[in-house]
Amino acid sequence: MALSFEGRVVLVTGAGGGLGREYALAFAERGASVVVNDLGGNAKGGGKSSAAADKVVEEIRAKGGKAVANYDSVEDGEKLIQSALKEFGRIDVVVNNAGILRDRSFARTSDLDWDLIHRIHLRGSFLVTRAAWDHMKKQKFGRIIMTTSAAGIYGNFGQSNYSAAKLGLLGLANTLAIEGSKHNIYCNTIAPVAGSRLTETVMPPDLVASLKPEYVAPLVLWLCHEQCQENGGLFEVGAGWVGKLRWERSQGQIMRQKSRPMTPEAVRDQWDKICDFTDATKPTTIQESLQAFVSVLSRVDAGGQVEAPPSAAAAATASGINPALAVGQKLPVSTFNFNHTQCILYALGVGMSTKDPDHLRFLYEGHPDFSCLPTFGVIPSQAAMMDGGLASIPGLNIDFTQVLHGEQYLEFYRPLPTSGTLTSEATIADVLDKGSGAVILLDVNTYSGGELICYNQFSVFVVGAGRFGGTRTSAKAKAPLPPPKRAPDAVVTDCTTRDQAALYRLSGDWNPLHIDPGFAAMGGFKAPILHGLCSFGFAARHVLKQFANNDPSRFKAIKVRFAKPVMPGQSLQTAMWKEGSRIHIECKVKETSDVVLSGAYVDLHQAAEASPEPPSQGGRLQSDLVFTEIGRRISEVGPELVKKVNAVFGWEITKEGKTAAQWTIDLKNGAGSLQKGPYGGKVDVTFTVADEDFMEVVQGKLNPQKAFFSGKLKVRGNIMLSQKLEVILKDYAKL
Numbered sequence: 001m002a003l004s005f006e007g008r009v010v011l012v013t014g015a016g017g018g019l020g021r022e023y024a025l026a027f028a029e030r031g032a033s034v035v036v037n038d039l040g041g042n043a044k045g046g047g048k049s050s051a052a053a054d055k056v057v058e059e060i061r062a063k064g065g066k067a068v069a070n071y072d073s074v075e076d077g078e079k080l081i082q083s084a085l086k087e088f089g090r091i092d093v094v095v096n097n098a099g100i101l102r103d104r105s106f107a108r109t110s111d112l113d114w115d116l117i118h119r120i121h122l123r124g125s126f127l128v129t130r131a132a133w134d135h136m137k138k139q140k141f142g143r144i145i146m147t148t149s150a151a152g153i154y155g156n157f158g159q160s161n162y163s164a165a166k167l168g169l170l171g172l173a174n175t176l177a178i179e180g181s182k183h184n185i186y187c188n189t190i191a192p193v194a195g196s197r198l199t200e201t202v203m204p205p206d207l208v209a210s211l212k213p214e215y216v217a218p219l220v221l222w223l224c225h226e227q228c229q230e231n232g233g234l235f236e237v238g239a240g241w242v243g244k245l246r247w248e249r250s251q252g253q254i255m256r257q258k259s260r261p262m263t264p265e266a267v268r269d270q271w272d273k274i275c276d277f278t279d280a281t282k283p284t285t286i287q288e289s290l291q292a293f294v295s296v297l298s299r300v301d302a303g304g305q306v307e308a309p310p311s312a313a314a315a316a317t318a319s320g321i322n323p324a325l326a327v328g329q330k331l332p333v334s335t336f337n338f339n340h341t342q343c344i345l346y347a348l349g350v351g352m353s354t355k356d357p358d359h360l361r362f363l364y365e366g367h368p369d370f371s372c373l374p375t376f377g378v379i380p381s382q383a384a385m386m387d388g389g390l391a392s393i394p395g396l397n398i399d400f401t402q403v404l405h406g407e408q409y410l411e412f413y414r415p416l417p418t419s420g421t422l423t424s425e426a427t428i429a430d431v432l433d434k435g436s437g438a439v440i441l442l443d444v445n446t447y448s449g450g451e452l453i454c455y456n457q458f459s460v461f462v463v464g465a466g467r468f469g470g471t472r473t474s475a476k477a478k479a480p481l482p483p484p485k486r487a488p489d490a491v492v493t494d495c496t497t498r499d500q501a502a503l504y505r506l507s508g509d510w511n512p513l514h515i516d517p518g519f520a521a522m523g524g525f526k527a528p529i530l531h532g533l534c535s536f537g538f539a540a541r542h543v544l545k546q547f548a549n550n551d552p553s554r555f556k557a558i559k560v561r562f563a564k565p566v567m568p569g570q571s572l573q574t575a576m577w578k579e580g581s582r583i584h585i586e587c588k589v590k591e592t593s594d595v596v597l598s599g600a601y602v603d604l605h606q607a608a609e610a611s612p613e614p615p616s617q618g619g620r621l622q623s624d625l626v627f628t629e630i631g632r633r634i635s636e637v638g639p640e641l642v643k644k645v646n647a648v649f650g651w652e653i654t655k656e657g658k659t660a661a662q663w664t665i666d667l668k669n670g671a672g673s674l675q676k677g678p679y680g681g682k683v684d685v686t687f688t689v690a691d692e693d694f695m696e697v698v699q700g701k702l703n704p705q706k707a708f709f710s711g712k713l714k715v716r717g718n719i720m721l722s723q724k725l726e727v728i729l730k731d732y733a734k735l
């Protein structure tokens with residue numbers, strides 16, 4: 001299909017002749033409304049006339065096209081854009097083409113020669129483009145062309161002023177490409193070679209005649225079309241040929257060591273290597289460019305060899321991994337405070353939704369069975385380890401742009417509370433040399449009030465940091481297990497969203513790899529990838545729902561290998577095989593069929609093992625939250641709290657559980673009169689009370705009835721029962 005510019009408004013500066021005229025005619029021929037700008041000056045920047053622009057406008061109109069002339073200098077950028085807006089109501093394309101020459105050898109270049117060239121080429125393009133920018137942003141479309149020159153790219157005798165300004169335009173375009181891309185404003189740069197009044201001074205006449213402007217215009221039109229997604233490119237064009245240019249960087253050479261400074265002599269001695277383009281790299285972004293520097297720093301800090309090859313990959317290979325120093329090291333103990341907010345945020349982060357009524361118990365703190373998803377157990381320790389903890393370990397000088405989550409094991413000894421303070425102690429269990437990378441095994445125990453709640457083994461894969469001469473396997477590693485060789489017993493498909501990583505990271509893994517395109521590029525990814533532990537959470541809850549009736553207390557352990565990255569927005573397909581109490585899992589990305597979680601399994605407790613049936617005596621007040629709180633407080637404060645609880649609430653603790661959730665409390669006085677009412681049997685009421693209010697009640701500072709009436713102590717559940725309770729409490733308060 002022919003490329004049409006119908007409905008588009010194009011401004012071409014310096015369009016009275018040469019290349020500019022050719023662009024204007026070509027755009028108009030394909031339906032664009034064109035502002036033909038030309039000051040009508042001479043090639044050195046002197047004079048002014050409307051003739052050149054008028055002539056081109058006439059030519060366009062004669063062919064049935066739409067055009068208007070503008071005679072302002074590009075230094076009056078706003079006026080040029082106003083012409084477009086006034087005449088055609090919008091501005092879609094700006095072709096910065098206007099230019100002059102004041103060639104002199106460098107020694108003879110005057111201030112005026114320098115300034116005039118910069119004013120017209122660099123400042124003029126800046127002013128015109130800036131005047132168009134906001135309009136393009138608002139309409140979410142814009143295409144900009146900057147015109148550089150071979151003289152800028154390669155240098156040319158007698159054109160120091162012109163070369164400098166022309167290469168300045170490339171720098172301007174590179175940044176506009178970055179700032180504009182999210183608004184669908186693309187900016188590209190061309191270095192045209194064509195016969196024009198600017199080239200006729202430096203080329204023989206027959207060459208000038210044969211390098212026709214019409215051999216350049218098609219590239220400009222393509223770059224300015226809405227179909228073209230090129231942004232930030234640099235093209236040489238002429239004689240009917242188009243080629244793209246890019247930067248190339250030699251492998252270079254590191255010339256210092258931790259204990260030895262860099263010297264000019266070292267630079268001299270390594271000069272051949274510095275300039276050797278064998279295996280050159282082609283950085284395209286500033287982040288890619290910086291990546292090599294990050295690798296160099298970590299290598300030097302690790303005491304890398306002066307003579308070692310300095311490529312990013314090679315630098316990472318010798319990346320200061322020293323198991324002898326690292327293994328057995330402990331990370332600083334970390335403390336994690338949380339309440340239902342973090343539990344709910346995590347559940348949302350791993351894709352839970354109110355669309356599934358079964359998910360409500362993990363999303364609503366007022367739900368009678370409100371619980372924390374078991375895989376939340378990875379969260380308390382991870383944030384602190386990422387946030388500097390790992391970086392503090394001697395012998396682990398790693399490049400954090402190369403860190404991937406390799407595997408994860410999590411095992412529970414007690415159910416996770418829905419609020420409280422958890423402390424975690426992490427130890428470097430082992431460091432393995434996997435060739436293509438180093439694997440760091442971190443064993444972490446997490447405690448609540450002195451009780452061990454869960455154990456995690458984090459396995460961190462540092463890409464490119466292998467081959468340091470370490471062992472490949474470790475008895476300490478929790479091994480992944482392959483699934484049985486038969487059809488799965490269940491398969492669940494679930495979509496992650498485009499913002500899954502943006503949401504998941506709020507639970508504490510702030511690694512920019514999952515949100516920052518520049519950082520992801522440093523790790524070699526086209527776009528930010530999903531957290532491994534997010535997919536892990538998805539798969540775990542698939543098992544929990546399929547085989548454990550969403551009962552978190554049935555969840556004993558989980559092991560997963562992260563085999564391939566997942567991109568936010570992809571669908572996860574979890575295949576499950578039940579083998580006794582072990583559920584093997586394999587998770588694929590549906591769109592690509594790539595296995596992303598391999599060797600994975602979940603171990604479940606038997607139903608009865610984890611959830612002993614509560615005694616069903618009449619009037620037992622069951623409240624997970626209150627039980628959990630009381631149990632937790634008792635384990636923290638000691639048995640004397642039991643007495644206080646009994647005294648203040650008039651309750652009696654009849655069964656002491658091993659875990660907070662297993663405490664059973666019977667009503668006696670006050671609200672205990674419920675036992676005798678028509679509400680005998682199992683009473684389904686949930687009390688919720690904030691930590692600090694609960695403590696105040698227990699300490700006798702806050703009257704429980706007052707707490708109830710002030711709304712601090714909330715009662716949810718059977719409405720009749722709540723009303724009844726309210727009456728009873730009111731009566732009780734009167735006494």
Ligand SMILES: CCCCCCC[C@@H](O)CC(=O)SCCNC(=O)CCNC(=O)[C@H](O)C(C)(C)COP(=O)(O)OP(=O)(O)OC[C@H]1O[C@@H](n2cnc3c(N)ncnc32)[C@H](O)[C@@H]1OP(=O)(O)O
Pocket residue numbers: 382385386390403404405406407434435436437439442458459460461463472473509511513529530531532533561562563564565566
């Ligand atoms: C302190 C807090 C801890 C948390 C830190 C994490 C922070 C998070 O924010 C980061 C993330 O969430 S990253 C996202 C999740 N992870 C991923 O996407 C990684 C996906 N995996 C891969 O790309 C490759 O497996 C890859 C690149 C890992 C390996 O691929 P290759 O280099 O091609 O390796 P391969 O040739 O297949 O195998 C070589 C040896 O390595 C072992 N291996 C492979 N994958 C592994 C993995 N994922 N974990 C551990 N070991 C792994 C192989 O078994 C082999 O060793 P051996 O020969 O001894 O079996």
